[in-house]
Structures are given as structure tokens and as C-alpha cells.
Amino acid sequence: MTIGMQAVRRSERGFNLIEVTIAIGVLAGVMLSIASMFILGGRQVKTGKTITEATVLAQDLMEQFDKESFTSLWTNLGAASTDSTRTVLSTTTGSPIQGWQAEIIRKLQNGAASVTLDAMGPGTPNFGNATGIKVSVILSWNELGRPQSVRLSTVRF
Numbered sequence: 001m002t003i004g005m006q007a008v009r010r011s012e013r014g015f016n017l018i019e020v021t022i023a024i025g026v027l028a029g030v031m032l033s034i035a036s037m038f039i040l041g042g043r044q045v046k047t048g049k050t051i052t053e054a055t056v057l058a059q060d061l062m063e064q065f066d067k068e069s070f071t072s073l074w075t076n077l078g079a080a081s082t083d084s085t086r087t088v089l090s091t092t093t094g095s096p097i098q099g100w101q102a103e104i105i106r107k108l109q110n111g112a113a114s115v116t117l118d119a120m121g122p123g124t125p126n127f128g129n130a131t132g133i134k135v136s137v138i139l140s141w142n143e144l145g146r147p148q149s150v151r152l153s154t155v156r157f
Contacts, residue, residue, distance in 0.1 A: 047143060053107045054139045054150040061100065061113065061137045062152055070156060073135070074117055074127040081128030087116040108141035120155065132157045 015023075065073055077096050079086035090101040090113040097115055104111040115137050119130035127133070133156045140149040 043144065047148075050108065050141070050143055051148070051150060054111070054141065054148075055152075057100070057104060057107060057113070058137045058139050058150050058152045061097065061115065062135070062154060065115075065135055065156075070133070073133060073156060074119075077115065077117060079117060079127050082126050084119045084124070084126045085117065086127075087114055089114050104139065104141075108139065109143060111139060111141035114138045114140075 068076060074083075074086060077086055077088050088095045088097055090097045090104060092098065097113060100113055104113055115135070117127075118134040118136075119125040119127050120132035120134055121130045125131070134153060135156060136151060136153040138149055138151045140147065142148070
């Protein structure tokens with residue numbers, strides 16, 4: 001009977017310390033890789049949200065320019081009829097788009113906007129004789145230490 005009892009006891013021994021340590025190490029490695037995926041996913045969600053907010057802001061600026069007539073579009077941004085291009089920044093004091101800077105800063109870290117108008121047409125066009133104007137809105141900011149930007153462009157005739 002003692003031989004039978006020893007056989008039963010050997011099968012009921014359980015795990016030794018080395019086996020438990022290896023199992024905990026494997027489990028920790030798996031948990032660490034899963035946790036890093038959650039962190040990476042959270043960053044991607046934040047980046048996507050910020051890009052969406054920047055796109056909405058750029059679209060709002062574009063809609064503001066869509067309400068203006070062809071001539072008032074370039075004159076309200078400070079261009080002369082002899083100019084062929086004009087760029088204004090939201091960070092410049094007295095800029096026609098400076099009023100947007102507070103909203104840009106609220107939604108985008110270190111954000112700023114620039115609006116560029118380019119005269120289009122035959123020859124060497126200027127705003128006085130242009131048949132079209134290309135309007136470009138660029139929003140730039142820093143996120144997670146990297147520069148980001150959104151650019152929308154349209155042509156007005």
C-alpha cells in the first residue's frame with residue numbers, strides 16, 4: 001500500500017517555485033503588451049479628435065470667406081488690386097483672422113491659422129484683373145511633440 005500512496009502523492013504535488021515564477025513572468029509580459037496597446041490606442045483617439053477639430057475650424061473659416069463677394073474677399077484680407085498673392089496669420093495683431101486665434105488656441109495646442117489668397121487667370125494675374133482666386137486655409141499645431149497641420153483649399157470665380 002505504501003507504493004500506491006506514493007504514486008497518488010506524486011500526482012497531487014502541484015507546481016514548484018520555478019514553474020510559478022515562469023508562469024508569472026509570461027503573464028506579466030502579456031499584460032504589459034496589452035497595456036501598451038491601450039496607451040497607443042488612446043493616443044490615436046486623441047490625435048483623431050484633434051484633427052477633426054482642426055478640420056472643423058478650417059471649414060468654418062472657409063465658410064466665412066464663402067459669404068464674401070469676389071472683390072471683398074481680397075480687400076477684407078488687406079490685399080491691393082495690384083497684388084497677386086496675400087497671406088494673413090491669426091497670430092498677427094490686427095490681422096483680419098485674429099479673432100479666430102482664441103478658438104484655435106482653445107482647441108489646438110500651440111495652434112495658429114494662415115489664409116493665403118492667390119490670384120488666378122491668364123497672363124500674370126493680380127487681384128484687380130483675376131478671373132479666380134485660390135483660397136487656402138492652413139491650421140498648424142503641435143501634438144505629442146510633433147508638428148501637425150490641416151489644409152483646405154478652394155477656388156472662387
